[in-house]
Amino acid sequence: xxxxxxxxxxxxxxxxxxxxxxxxxxxxxxxxxxxxxxxxxxxxxxxxxxxxxxxxxxxxxxxxxxxxxxxxxxxxxxxxxxxxxxxxxxxxxxxxxxxxxxxx
Numbered sequence: 001x002x003x004x005x006x007x008x009x010x011x012x013x014x015x016x017x018x019x020x021x022x023x024x025x026x027x028x029x030x031x032x033x034x035x036x037x038x039x040x041x042x043x044x045x046x047x048x049x050x051x052x053x054x055x056x057x058x059x060x061x062x063x064x065x066x067x068x069x070x071x072x073x074x075x076x077x078x079x080x081x082x083x084x085x086x087x088x089x090x091x092x093x094x095x096x097x098x099x100x101x102x103x104x
Contacts, residue, residue: 026052027078035086042082049078 030052031038038047038054046061047054048068058064061079068077081087 023076024078027076028080031078031080032086035082038082039084043084044082046079046081049080050075 027049031047031049034049034054042054042057045057045059046064048056048064050068050072055077056064056068058067061081065079068079
């Protein structure tokens with residue numbers, strides 16, 4: 001009579017891509033994903049990424065931001081310079097503060 005042996009195999013690795021935690025991260029990832037196409041069209045320009053696509057571009061990031069926010073309001077977007085070498089991400093959080101009332 002044959003003897004049966006139990007073989008224990010290691011658990012498989014399941015790679016689940018992490019989803020971006022917030023809108024800014026999604027927009028930054030879209031900027032990275034779109035980079036090859038952006039290099040052909042917007043090299044040396046700043047672009048605004050909103051809802052995963054380019055919605056505006058220009059040579060001056062501040063003017064671009066002011067123009068975008070005047071039209072769309074205060075929403076999270078990524079404004080990045082399209083360069084051959086990727087630049088390090090910089091996230092500048094904005095905090096709402098309540099003015100302190102002076103008491104007489």
